[in-house]
Amino acid sequence: MMNALASTSRNFRNAARLLGLDSNLEKSLLMPYKEIKFECTIRKDDGTLVSYVGYRIQHDNSRGPMKGGIRYHPKAEHDEINALAQLMTWKTAVVNVPYGGAKGGIACSPKDLSISELERLTRVFTLKIHDAIGVNVDVPAPDMGTNAQTMAWISDEYSKFHGYSPEIVTGKPIELGGSLGREAATGRGVVYATEALLAEHDKSIKGSTFVIQGFGNVGSWVARLIHERGGKIIAVSDISGALKNTNGIDIPALLEHKETNGSLISFDGGDMINGDELLTQECDVLVPCALSGVLTRENAGEVKAKFVIEAANNPTDPEADEILSQKGVVILPDIYANAGGVTVSHFELVQNNQNVMWDEDNVNAQLKKYMSGAFNSIKSMCQTHECNLRMGAYTLGVGRVAKCTLLRGWGS
């Protein structure tokens, strides 16, 4: 598996070359605006001390305040967070929402911490970054291992220093100013993007078979919405294992099972298979919704899907990208496919600024408009630069960021 930062930087450089960017501008666009690395020590419930490393990496703010999630995961380390921050910069530009890119996280295993330990950890994290974020500077959101409750703690801790500030985060609980539809937004955006891509190939979700890796926020919403549209999901996985049923998994029953049991284990509507095997199952569409670097040069040759929809950030190593492209697999890149989350985060901030609440149908209709608009813009970049969808999305995003950087006169 390739280092995440090397992988995203390689994609960026290829796009910069297609756009003919000046090499000094290229260097400046790649370099993070600011990196913050800090200690997060808390007392555990049993009285012992435990220390973790926290990060907030702010990549670029030429198009607006920096924006991006907070990840709690053992692999949330420097290069991973840096790569994710960079992806946010291109992603916000691809869907044309007025933000830059950032990402943060703590290298910890949230499932090993109690709720009160997670709350203390989140408050320490916020204490360490409160003077580096701000509504006009950098606005965090949920990512792997964090959720609306985490955002509520961040907002509460931040408010102790800066006055009541619910808009310091997005993806917060509805009761505290969150947007209807934000929880489902990333998965819903993935499904809108999938519909747009399949339609181009005279296919639809109904009548296609799907394999989904990851059954958390994004994966479970993708599964639910694909199932609702008549798609047949033949395998899903989470950290506990992978489940296969070639007749189609009963997703509502699996969601209920997960709600009660916390994982996919012991669901009786399919057979357990090895997690690695999941990626190489016979299917039309493979949707990675978990970690980065899961499609590598080792397994790409074995992938049988015709379409890969990158709901996860950075799931495909560049070598795997090449192998899959040579095989004719069509890849819908992360910086477009999973941009529904940040798009509805933007709607959340618009609602906060105006002190209004949109109904969910309006949120979803606006999300669809942004996703279709971005798909058409990517396709037109593909024609201009005679490139694949990943480079179409990168040239669109990088080009917009470069334009704003130059317009603002930086480096002059």
Ligand SMILES: NC(=O)C1=CN([C@@H]2O[C@H](COP(=O)(O)OP(=O)(O)OC[C@H]3O[C@@H](n4cnc5c(N)ncnc54)[C@H](O)[C@@H]3O)[C@@H](O)[C@H]2O)C=CC1
């Ligand atoms: N939450 C959001 O709004 C957004 C999330 N994303 C990306 O989507 C991906 C998933 O994020 P969330 O669903 O929010 O996280 P989550 O923490 O809610 O869920 C993660 C899921 O991945 C599973 N998982 C972890 N390791 C695994 C492994 N080795 N094999 C199979 N499954 C595994 C977990 O069991 C869990 O089901 C990440 O790459 C994230 O960066 C992208 C855009 C926005």
Ligand SMILES: O=C(O)CCC(=O)C(=O)O
């Ligand atoms: O909603 C947001 O601001 C960011 C979501 C995110 O972290 C992502 O798109 O990877």
